[in-house]
Amino acid sequence: MTNTEKLEQEVSHGLRSSLVSVAANFCLAAGKCFAGILGHSFALVADGIESLSDVFSSLAVFFGLRFAIKPPDKEHPYGHGKAEPIAAVIVSLTLMVAGVGIALESISLIRTPHQIPQPYTLWVLLGVVVTKLVLSRFVSGVAAEIESTAVKGDAWHHLSDAITSGFAFVGITAALLTKNASADDWAALCASPVILFNAWRQLRTPMAELIDTAPPPEIEQHVREAAAAVAGVIGLDKCFVRKVGFLYYVDLHVVVKGDLSVRTGHKISHEVEDQIRARVDRVANVLVHIEPEEELLLPSRSQM
Incomplete structure (x- = not known):
């Protein structure tokens, strides 16, 4: 089913x-x-x-x-x-x-x-x-x-x-x-x-x-665990989950190696989405943002 x-x-x-x-x-x-x-x-x-x-x-x-x-x-x-x-x-x-x-x-x-x-x-x-x-x-x-x-x-x-x-x-x-x-x-x-x-x-x-208040923290925890299990994911940054009716919508920032090709990063993002939807109940959609590892070490624009 x-x-x-x-x-x-x-x-x-x-x-x-x-x-x-x-x-x-x-x-x-x-x-x-x-x-x-x-x-x-x-x-x-x-x-x-x-x-x-x-x-x-x-x-x-x-x-x-x-x-x-x-x-x-x-x-x-x-x-x-x-x-x-x-x-x-x-x-x-x-x-x-x-x-x-x-x-x-x-x-x-x-x-x-x-x-x-x-x-x-x-x-x-x-x-x-x-x-x-x-x-x-x-x-x-x-x-x-x-x-x-x-x-x-x-x-x-x-x-x-x-x-x-x-x-x-x-x-x-x-x-x-x-x-x-x-x-x-x-x-x-x-x-x-x-x-x-x-x-x-x-x-x-x-x-x-x-008003899109965050759901119980265990939902985010399950999302992070599912995403972390995907090959090529070396870290996770922001994760936002909101409940719309019976379903959850996820926005997730995934960290990968900076020297990966766009095609490879795109493939990893799809695998992350599939893994989350397969392992976490009631997830309707996952929006994955790929971040290179090196970018996390740079100062933010507000600090420059």
Whole structure:
């Protein structure tokens, strides 16, 4: 199986997990909102609204993955990989909006008298927590397999939903025990900071990709090890690696003997590129700059 075929297979797993998330979130959102309205629980309604936002974020992940896997074209010579972290940013921002909305509505309801939630809403929440934890584990596994920040964000959405449902469960229990309906709203309010924190933490990774932050150092180490194994390479200088979607693009300065012919240096550069792409996963392109050994001993132009 070629690297392209392997990547397409992995992305198809991500697409399927996104569709599972869309279906599950829609069913859970409808169920929670319906049970919350009938059961007089805003914490449950807020939980349902958060799940409804998850539907749109999962759709963003789905279309982001589909767009990111498109091959390079004339207008996008580096491919469409940036669509994947953009989808992840949308997921995080959606989660932030949901967290702020839940907080504002909770504060409003705390100040407004209303009915105590019905006991059966606890069973609804218990089922939601279990379902969301299972979904979070499943989607997180897919995200780790395909190294997708967007799918990872989707997994965090499921976990945040489970946390929100857990707070709602505690709030409704307190409301039933104390006969104080506002306990339910306080629970929804307490869930808000958790949602916002998770959203902010999840936002940092795709933002780092969008501004071409260096990936983990082990990627560069693998690149250097692969290049150093090529005959004719006597040293390595600069090495820059950036992640575009699922793939890595490498700029590498290779040191060779200064008396080599242009043809030989060109041949070595191609061998370096082939070796890196063969030994390092997800490398889409390697730009090799050949430097003669003697040039490294000369002062730089800024020093002359």
